[in-house]
Amino acid sequence: MTIDYRGARVLVTGASAGIGAQFARELARRGADLVLVARRADRLEALAAELKGVEVTVLPCDLTAPGAVEGLAAELRRRDLKITGLVNNAGFGTYGPFAEEDVERLRTEIALDISAVVELSKTFLDELVEAKGVLVNVASLAAYHPVPKMAVYGAAKAFVLSFTEALWSEHRKAGLKVLALSPGATSTEFFDVAGEEASAGARRVPPEVVVETALRTLDRRNPPPSIAVGRANRLMISMGRLLNRRQAAVVMGAVTAT
Template sequence: MTEVVTLITGASAGIGAEFARVFASNGHRVALVARRVDRLNKLAGEIAVAGRAAPIVIPCDLEQPDAGDKIAAALDEAGVDVEFVVNNAGFGLFGNAIEMDRAAQLSIIAVNIRALTELSLRFSDSLIRHRGGILNVGSIAGFLPGPGMAIYYASKAYVLSFTEALRQELAPRGVRVTVVCPGPVPSEFQARAGFSPGFDSAVLNVSAADVAREGYRGLMSNKRAVMPGVGIKIVPLLLRLFPRGFILAAVGRFQLRKR
């Protein structure tokens, strides 16, 4: 019988590293994908020392068009099938879209949308064969328009919509598909995006470890969406009470405070 693995992208830090720990602690062998091989090797060593199955380390830049081919080749070489895909990798950039570097913004789409979509579809036959699942990392940003981080917010809206549609299509095949939508999480995300955590982080933040634990439980129990933490759960409800134009203006004013 072919050994199965859980493929986790963006596994070198933050939520991705915590997903690796959670899946490994629950008996899954993990395949770790990220650009920084030194961090992947350190995490893999930590998991192996804890007595878990040795992770597969796949250094790969998901911004590159051939990333999916490289990941598939590494898994084939290891002789494993994919049982679960955790599409965690993603980033954003803060600033007005027309003023920022266009190539950098297109890289957000490459990672947050293209890579997530490709890996979800590329391994679908294996997921169906093993009755596994897909866990996509969205964001509370996916429910909102995001002036000041337009591309990032739009990418997370895609993740939410794509996950829900794919869930409906794959359910008859026995595949679970879940989206986890955290609010602000203390991680390297803010530094890369170009702003410091503010009031929203203080009020709504949940640790990366908590996000990973809740996301894992949600996937295993076949939930459609997981909203980690108490405060974040009321945001979608509040959005129904106000016109879209009001929300757009409010988010725009809030983002201006980060400058």
């Protein structure tokens, strides 16, 4: 069963590049109108110009700013635009020993990776439920185990995974499709921010693979609460469950030390 997105309006955060931009392209190809949110207005305008045959609303916004989500919702109400789908993709990671991290940078990371996801999900939840739409929160493979040198990022994505799976359970009989999407290393600008070391040498997949996995999963008659991108990554998660917490932390410490 393929979801018919014609007549839908999906808000995509972090839409200026990478996975967010690819979500916008693929959803537009399937007929969805879009609300594109990110800080870089020029990138959003360029993407909007690329998308044909659908209505695209560009709303530049720094989601870490106080009152940003409230202001975004007010602007959509002012324009009489109802949201039927939400892709919480915006986020970034920091890399390095926790003791050496800048506390303001960590606050911003938590604000974008956790707080904005919760606030956006709550703000638009009634509209999503009413429309029997979709809610996708982008987590990460880092959500499944402790990640030394990315302690805050891994913990933030673990939060997103747990939070989203709980929402899936709460709404699975209401017609709202909720999915936590966990990519591994992806060819995006993520590593421009976090640093090349954060990839730990993993092979990167294109954003197209990540988005295809998400939309194909949502098309299922009874989608799971979460999906990791790639069979090898799903196998790694399954094998990781055989380790106790001590072992997992030691193993991941060895991986990130390389």
